[in-house]
Amino acid sequence: TMLGVITTDALVTSDIWRKMVQIAVNRSFNQITVDGDTSTNDTVIALASGVSGSSRISSLESHEAKQLQACLDAVMQGLAKSVAWDGEGATCLIEVTVTGATSEAEAAKIARSVASSSLVKAAVYGRDPNWGRIACAVGYAGTPFHLNELQISLGDILLMDGGQPLPFDRAAASAHLWMAGETHGTVEILVTVGKGQGSGKAWGCDLSYDYVKINAEYTT
Amino acid sequence: ASSSVEESLKYVPAAPILLPEGPWTQIPGGVTAANGFKAAGMYGGLRAKGEKPDLALVTCDVDAIAAGAFTRNVVAAAPVIYCKHTLDKSQTARAVLINAGQANAATGDAGYQDVIECASAVAKLLQLRLEEVLIESTGVIGQRIKKDALLNSLPRLVSLLSSNVEGADSAAVAITTTDLVRKTVAVETEVGGRQVRIGGMAKGSGMIHPNMA
Secondary structure, eight states: OOEEEEEEOOOBOHHHHHHHHHHHHHHTGGGBOSSSOOOSOOEEEEEEOOTTOOOOBOOTTSHHHHHHHHHHHHHHHHHHHHHHHTOTTOSSEEEEEEEEESSHHHHHHHHHHHHHOHHHHHHHHTTOOOHHHHHHHHHTTSOOOOGGGOEEEETTEEEEETTEEOOOOHHHHHHHHHHHHHHTOEEEEEEEOSSOSEEEEEEEEOOOHHHHHHHHHSOO | OHHHHHHHHTTSOBOOOOOOOSSEEEOSOSTTSSTTEEEEEEOOSOSSSSOOOOEEEEEEEEEEEEEEEEBOOSSOOHHHHHHHHHHHHOSEEEEEEEEEEEOOOSOHHHHHHHHHHHHHHHHHHHTOOGGGEEEEEEEETTOOOOHHHHHHHHHHHHHTOBSSHHHHHHHHHHTOSSOSSBEEEEEEEEETTEEEEEEEEEEOSSSOOOOBO
């Protein structure tokens, strides 16, 4: 289960605040995954006291609303990434960035498909730069794209371009994964699916033996 | 109170800071960083094992504009159903009570009644209306809240409320379950020429694939 409480002293009308919170949730908590199980209890409550003395925000299109939205997104993303980083049994955070999609929503869908893949997660735990599993998860995300525009990188290492697998330094790619695992750091997976303006991110973690151990012992 | 806070922090270290870069400055504090908020966390005897804090309260000094995002799982926990109903009726809230230990999910009508009783007790202690109190629960699914332990702990929990960083940290610890770190962050930024603060806390480690609306 993930729970969250967000507070701000900004002054904002009720309908705008509710819209802003849903947008931020979609860009953060709804883009994380640890094990693919959606809880019965997931909740984020966001409270705005309005005592900062700032002017009241009553339009999503106003400059002030955009400033507050960006900050709200950042706070929720920071917390959401911490949840994924702390996934049960995880040795590292996986950050998937998708660009070139037709919309933010499409990009987000692809990113989460990759972050959710048990095979990608297990490959990361195995320190295996398995571009095939990443490509597979991009493919079944439910978003059409031209295969010949697919590009996949692991950190700075390009694994696939123009839909074609590339020769790459397997030892260096594996070392990127080892380093992240040893330091509980971040593995970066970058995917491009075209030339659209839509981009999105999702966060997950690797899948280790400890995940099964923890949940075999945590019973209803 | 100070020793209680130190005691709670020893259980769960702070999470690494994973805040995106932008025109904001990270500041100390989590849910209490923004003006008008207080928080507390304490052990109330709800957990099956150990004495890690398991009860948190966040309050606002004024009527706060309230928003919520909730799981779309059809088998929603009693606190989720309660909060959705409450936010349908009310645009503001003054308090959020959170317990760890029992999720109060798949607990039927009795579980829903437990939520009402817990929210009512908080409302009475803080002299609020029932619809100004929101509830979140986490823990073992299928178990009702240890209500007596929770209700007995509320007066002390209220007495621990503080607007400082320690209040926010102890609340962040109290909402954890299998988490290895506490997740809390706060930033300050400029909105329309005025300094505005946003803070927050979260928990989560397993059963994580949110789909909230």
